[in-house]
Amino acid sequence: MKLITAIIKPFKLEDVKNALEGRGVHGLTVSEASGFGRQRGHTEVYRGAEYTVDLVPKVRVEIVVDDEAVDGVVEAITGAAQTGKIGDGKVWVIPVETVVRVRTGERGSAAL
């Protein structure tokens, strides 16, 4: 099993969710995040005082999937989240030792 973490633009969340549902993914976790990559931040002005906001708001999507599903899911995410402009985000994949379904105690792939 693998954990796929995607950092995407907040307004792309709906598209990514739809794309993942189309791939048969039936569970994901979303959280608000902020950070910067090559996009860096922006400036805001309040009564003439300029503030540099270098952490840009992003959404983090986390999905645990079976090994064979990884490529398709990553493809779905990148396809849906892409605008072609700087700041589209990142996706990374790391191995997961095990998963437990809290309700039943099932382990491994059966718990996904």
Added chain:
Amino acid sequence: MDLSAGDTAWVLTAAALVLLMTPGVAFFYGGMVRVKSVLNMMMMSFLALGIVGILWVAFGYSIAFGDDGNGFMGGFSLAGLGQLAGKLADNGGTYPIPALAFCMFQLMFAIITVALISGAVADRMKFLAWGIFAAVWVTVVYFPVAHWVFDFGDSALGGPGAGWLANLGVLDFAGGTAVHINAGAAGLALVIVMGKRIGFGKVPMKPHSLPLVVLGASLLWFGWFGFNAGSALGANDLAAVAFTNTMVATSAGVLGWLLVEKLRDGHATSLGAASGAVAGLVAITPACAYVAPWGAIAIGAIAAVICAFAVTLKYKLGYDDSLDVVGVHMVGGIVGCLLIGFFATTGVNSLGKDGLFYGGGWGVFGTQAIGAGAVLAYSFVITIILAVILKYTVKLRVSHDDEQSGIDLAVHAESAYELGDTGGGGIFAGIGHAGRIKAEELS
């Protein structure tokens, strides 16, 4: 003289409108601070509502408008207010409204003047120190200064028992000196003694809610019609003049500030629009019944442009006037007071004067400068003394840790917003100290 139902109704309504300005200030300032100090910011205004309301009855009205005093302050003959019942308002002539209606109208001015100061000391002032400051400051600064400016004694042109600035002929229809210059100078003095917020000029201190700021500015604009047009003390022509000038000067203020921002910073901001409205309102306050509408437009626009630059001075000069009480109220008040010297015309008010543009020469300007300077100097000096005394007795500031973690929680044991389930009041609500006791009882 018989009571006029129309005049009485208007003055009582105007008093309620002016009252609404203090919660307006609370929203205006509350939106401008960070999430961790919204409630403290708003509470400073509410504490002023409590303290000044009581002191006004006890002796405040008497110090400001008592007949047994001198040019510096009224006496104590009206302390307690009971003797006002059944009397007509009497200040520079008799008005067909109850003396208590005038008294309540003037109370609202005293409250908001104190509330205005709170914007300078955002995020860091001990609540006890603020309460003591509010009570002492309003007593030794506002009440006498209101007497100087607003007490006309027996006739509209001053006389025995009138305030010395009123006798001098300083034109201040609704409080450019007594309210705005007064509050601004006090704010400046207070922050000089108190010092800067932790991280001032280094960490971002962005307004946490601009919609609240716009709401506050809107309430101020609405209430300000009571402030200015109510100062005519009757439902009459002068009230309509003041109302008109209040409206158009504020419109010009919005445009003036936005124009500066667009040209200087590249963007017209909502904070700028709200600030420009307030700058226009402040500046037209002393002038509202002495100038023609075109003069009001000029005053509003000029004040907004000057204030839009004045608010950046604190970064250059290094005083932390957190929400620009100095840059907007002191500077805007001075601009409004002085511009009367140019734009005043007896064409709209026979009790007014003709300024430079109406053939009146520099005399009016000179008198206005004395009025503005006197209030500024008195307020600044007395506030410095008061602030130093408080600093070395009860202490002016909350602890370093409390300021950094947030004054709302440290001082009021509350947080302004409950936005997520995992915050202090969500699913973890039972974990707090007081909450734990409750949770144990429940289990």
